[in-house]
Amino acid sequence: MSASSSNRNFIGRQGSPTGRTLLMSPAMVAAAAITGAVADVREIFDEHDSRLQEAADLRRGIPLPGNDIDTDRIIPAALPEGSDLPDHGRARLRGREEAEPRASVQLSGVQGASVLVVGQNFGCGSRASTRRKALMRWGIAAIVGGSYGEISSATA
Amino acid sequence: MQRDRAHGDVGINPGMSVGVSQRIPAVESAAEPIGPRSARRSPHMSFQAGQPIKGAKIDVAFVGSCTNGRLSDLRIAAEVAKKGKVAKGVRALIVPGSQQVEKAAEAEGLHEIFKAAGFEWRKAGCSMCLA
Numbered sequence: 001m002s003a004s005s006s007n008r009n010f011i012g013r014q015g016s017p018t019g020r021t022l023l024m025s026p027a028m029v030a031a032a033a034i035t036g037a038v039a040d041v042r043e044i045f046d047e048h049d050s051r052l053q054e055a056a057d058l059r060r061g062i063p064l065p066g067n068d069i070d071t072d073r074i075i076p077a078a079l080p081e082g083s084d085l086p087d088h089g090r091a092r093l094r095g096r097e098e099a100e101p102r103a104s105v106q107l108s109g110v111q112g113a114s115v116l117v118v119g120q121n122f123g124c125g126s127r128a129s130t131r132r133k134a135l136m137r138w139g140i141a142a143i144v145g146g147s148y149g150e151i152s153s154a155t156a
Numbered sequence: 157m158q159r160d161r162a163h164g165d166v167g168i169n170p171g172m173s174v175g176v177s178q179r180i181p182a183v184e185s186a187a188e189p190i191g192p193r194s195a196r197r198s199p200h201m202s203f204q205a206g207q208p209i210k211g212a213k214i215d216v217a218f219v220g221s222c223t224n225g226r227l228s229d230l231r232i233a234a235e236v237a238k239k240g241k242v243a244k245g246v247r248a249l250i251v252p253g254s255q256q257v258e259k260a261a262e263a264e265g266l267h268e269i270f271k272a273a274g275f276e277w278r279k280a281g282c283s284m285c286l287a
Contacts (some may be wrong), residue, residue, distance in 0.1 A: 023173075
């Protein structure tokens with residue numbers, strides 16, 4: 001019986017014609033290795049240990065309320081397409097003075113967050129690649145939301 | 157060797173997994189529909205319906221593959237490796253996902269952590285995925 005972080009669990013794989021394979025994350029494989037059996041890696045770390053969050057693949061999310069957040073609000077509009085981002089790498093959402101003025105939202109203040117939770121039609125507008133770079137610079141690894149602007153979903 | 161073409165039906169997507177604190181589902185009550193061919197897989201795995209998955213003994217542990225052999229994967233596995241030693245009777249392999257990852261991991265000293273805990277530190281390659 002093997003504990004494996006691969007994606008190969010065919011009958012007879014992993015080194016033995018009668019071999020059986022249990023697929024799991026690398027952290028879980030290491031936990032199984034030192035235990036000798038399938039184990040819960042979360043029990044190996046003290047609950048206050050910061051590594052527990054990573055071992056359990058927990059991510060902190062930032063809610064970003066509102067729909068139709070376009071790319072000009074996500075990146076400083078002053079930056080032309082393709083230019084490098086400021087050193088602080090922070091994406092700021094600016095309110096726009098329109099019929100519906102929206103308060104600007106700062107993404108700072110949520111330490112260690114890597115998942116952005118958004119509403120409908122997120123990332124609409126133009127300059128999607130700069131939007132992506134801005135969010136990645138900030139440390140966003142994933143976006144979860146209701147729907148995405150077409151230009152953003154194509155260049156995700 | 158006779159190939160079992162039925163192997164695609166079970167354990168091929170996350171919907172067919174169980175959490176570590178859960179139990180093996182019966183074929184009839186599994187969350188995803190499982191075809192009759194897959195019922196053959198259950199005897200192969202030798203698990204009983206209702207059996208907890210936690211505590212299932214293993215003989216081999218493999219951290220790696222191009223799928224999950226990233227530097228970040230090796231780092232977290234090393235954090236776990238610091239917590240104990242490979243259990244008696246278990247052969248544990250760590251295979252970096254690429255030569256680049258292998259070099260980066262060694263630069264950080266991850267290989268020494270693994271070796272100290274009794275894991276084998278191997279060269280990047282297909283390893284168990286092809287064995």
